[in-house]
Amino acid sequence: MGRGLFGILGPPMIGPSSSHTAGAARIGLMCRSIVQADIAEVTFFLHGSFANTYKGHGTDRALVGGLMGMQPDDERIIRSLDVAKKEKIKINFVKTDLGNVHPNTVEAVITSKNGETASIVASSIGGGEINLVSINGFHADLSGNYNAIIVRHKDKVGMISKITNMFEKNNINIVSLSNNREKKGQTAITIIEMDGELSPNMLTDISKTADIYSVSNINKI
Amino acid sequence: MYSNANELKDLCDRSGKKIWQVAIEVESEYNETTIDEIRQKIKENIDIMRQACNKTLKKEIPSISGLTSGMAKKIFSYMGKDNAIFSKEILKSVAYSLSCFEVNTSMGKIVAAPTAGSCGILPGCLFMLAEKINAVDDDLINAFITAAAIGTIIEKNATLSGAEGGCQAECGSASAMAAAAMTEMLGGSVEQCLHAGSMAITNVMGQICDPIAGLVEIPCAKRNAIGVVNAILCADMALAGIECFVPFDEVIVAMYEVGKALPATLRETGIGGLAGTPTGVAARRKIFGE
Structure with missing residues (x-):
């Protein structure tokens, strides 16, 4: 059966690319769900196609949108960087090489207001699907679908x-x-x-x- | 349950049902959802697509990259003029698809159908045809179900990804989905629907994915436009009785093989084709400052 009819007709999402925006927003949501604390600062280390095209594809806005709790079809994603600024969350983007990982991969290093830090590596693997690769250096394998x-x-x-x-x-x-x-x-x-x-x-x-x-x-x- | 077009046709033939009827029953059974829930969810997606197909017809919204804007508006105001070669309906269908695509590139809300890069083709075709034949909402929902069923078969036996199969896999598949759905909307047989879909992919077989600066934008918008026209042509050809010599299941496997044989530079890497032209390279430098 594969993904069924709604794998073809869907997902509803903010454009322009299911990998670069829908998947990125879901990675942001996953980070939010893992950290569960007020965030002070995030640095996104972008790898591969994420590093090369993030500005033109709005991947930066989608990652931050997800981090702020916006779903992949939330029309506020386009303004997410301003929303983060208003909430005094410091956001940095750094192009990097994360080694032998999927071309659309990001490492988010998140510092919470309580001083704790977390490092989350995740890939956007197509059609808005994601794969969490590691948390704080521990190998993980999560889709976010459960x-x-x-x-x-x-x-x-x-x-x-x-x-x-x-x-x-x-x-x-x-x-x-x-x-x-x-x-x-x-x-x-x-x-x-x-x-x-x-x-x-x-x-x-x-x-x-x-x-x-x-x-x-x-x-x- | 069906895993290819031949099995789908068998199920339809034995039960006397249309593609959408078989597809919705299969979806309901395997995903443990009711038929009403499926129809409601399709309707919600249709509402999003309808907004996207109308949003830039009269108002320009530039893309995030700043490379494109205003194509839908231009065609929408041009259609119906004395000089226009295509009928008003065909150009309206193109305008809808460009509007949907411009919403996509400006970070607005769309529905991947089957991908974001090909999101304009299916709704562009079906909304135009629904207006032309005064179809009610239920007919439109049925048409989208038929289109999605064709998409599931391509995904299962080939690919819908530009990175894997080039543009033929994204816009070609969307075009096949739209051609089959329009054929069914106009009373075509299951066989005719499959001929329409086969011809739509056949017509663009080998189409590469060469986005400038690696962005889903140029030439994707215009490939959505030709995808619409291709789908309309193939639906008309199938309804006129023209058949595709090679059956659907073989066509999509051939498309997949062609996709795999394409060099990586022509599969969504933003390196070859138009992306590699001096103009394409200059655009990349301008956007990314490289």
Whole structure:
């Protein structure tokens, strides 16, 4: 079936290019969803076609629009840079080479007002679809098409089953699961995409589990 | 369920249904949505497209790059004049498609159909024809469903991406979708719809994707215009009884093979073709200061 009729007739979007504007806006939304804090400054490191054509395609405005919560079909995207300025968010664009990644890739380095920083790498892979490549250096693989959680926890035996047991108990189906670690015995990160969504109670239960350091809830975009 | 045009035709023949009827039933079954929900969502997309097709007919809105503006307005005020070679209807269809495309390049709201770079062709054709034959909203929704069904077949067996297959894959596919949908709107058989679609792709086979400065703008707008005229011609040819010698499923595979055989410089990289001309290179320097 592929993407079905609406993969052909759609998405509704701000032009001129599904990769350069719709996908870019969704990357901005994904960043917003991951950071979940008031943002002070963002530097977008643009790679490949993003670096070469971002001005003429409005990729800069789409990335910032998404970051400000605008959907890919939001007509305010064209004015997003002004909106960010008004909200006193500092935005920088830097052309760079991120190495062996998709031609439409960006690294967003985001500093929140609370002083925390995050680095998010994502690619716009065509038709408005995106792929989150990494968060803070940890490999990730997220499409934004499902609700997801990112769990930071100790790298030790049985952590994944503790988490997935809670999914089973709450009758939530897992779409995809990935896990990787910094170093043996130190911090690991588990990323789970799901059908449906987690209740606040379940999120609390997961975050209270021993050896789990943090849980971020990422809404589908 | 159908995975190519032959299977779609079989389903239509066995049930006596039109393409849109089969397509909406399949969509409803596989994506677990109701037929009413699908029709409503198509209608919402049609509303966005209709606004885009009318937005720059009387008012110029320059593109973000500053390279183009005002084409829709020029054709819209020219159509119907004594000198015009094409009929008013055909030029109106072109004006609609250019307006939709100008909304796209000025960062306005459009619906990819099947891509942003080819967004003007399908609505340009269908809105004109709906007005010409006084079609009601439901007929128009049906036509867009038929067009999308043709698009799903091309996506599944070939490609809709300019980076992969050149302009023939984007504007060629949009033209085929529009040609098939118009043929069905005018009472053509399923077979005639497929002939119209096959001929539309055949007519632009080999068309490269060579956007100046790598931007979805030049020559894309005019390739949307020729895509409209191509679709109208192919619908008329099919309705007149002209057939495409090679069947639809084989035509789209051939289109895909041709696309893959194109050098990368002619597949949306902004390097070859018009992009590589002195004028194209100068435009890139002017925009990006390189």
